[in-house]
Amino acid sequence: MTAIGHINHVELCSPTSTRRFSLPPIHLFWGSNKENQPIFYYHFFLFHNAFQERCRCNLLPLTTSDWRSILGNMYWKTQWPRVGDPPIATFDANLFWKHGGPLFFGDTWSADVAAGRDNPTSLLPCCCDVQMTTADDEAVHQVTLFYLNLFHVHEEIKAMERLQFKDTFVSRWGNQDILVTHLVEMWDPSAGCTDFKFFSNKKLWRDWLRTLRSVVQDWDGFDSWDWGTFSNVKTLGINSLSLEDFHRLSVRLLAFYIHSFVSRLGIYPSPLLHPPTLAVPSCHHHRRKFGRGVPIFVM
């Protein structure tokens, strides 16, 4: 609530006609019907690396409706040839990507996929093939969406950096990317920290706050932000803050973060804080829990 109190609604950026996303919006995974949900997760796991590649190549972000048709079979069916007379649709749901799809891959990559020069699919972290039943587990859903949320954070910050540092984005992003990746992966449950209370792990929380400050301290409006009783926030010694001050500074930094997004990009950002969950997507045979030496599944 404190964060909301810091946001002046007259400063909100006017909403754009249709929002586009670098990655599938999380709510699509909640909202799909029972029949579609395994397909959505199947496509998501199978394209795990392809999603990353798509973001790395800065392919055009897509609308919710585009993502829905890509996570399901709808879009891919349109890419398959019709044969015979009268023409009959051909489609193999297991190889849905076989004829490419420029909407997802972009033109060049799509042509490579369709010609068999590139296989866009990924294996599971346990090195087994993705099956339609892989996501048939509540815990796997949770951990998948946990990482998807954090990866949205990464892409949203990238969009903000691109907007605010038009001329220096390319040279600046190299370093920022490392910081942002650190910020979003800090809660990797395999690091052994599953207690999420403030200051249960002082080192981790201080590191989080310091990293968040480094990410946003050059953003527009930082110097003139209402920091309350804090001064010189850019150089403030975070290690020496009392528990109360640590909380207060965290809230003000988060408020600044949220305000930057709603006032500049016209979006409410994906949550930066998200409790870790304790499962990893794997096949039924390899189903295990985090913290037991399984490969880390980080987007």
Ligand SMILES: [Zn+2]
């Ligand atoms: Zn396996």
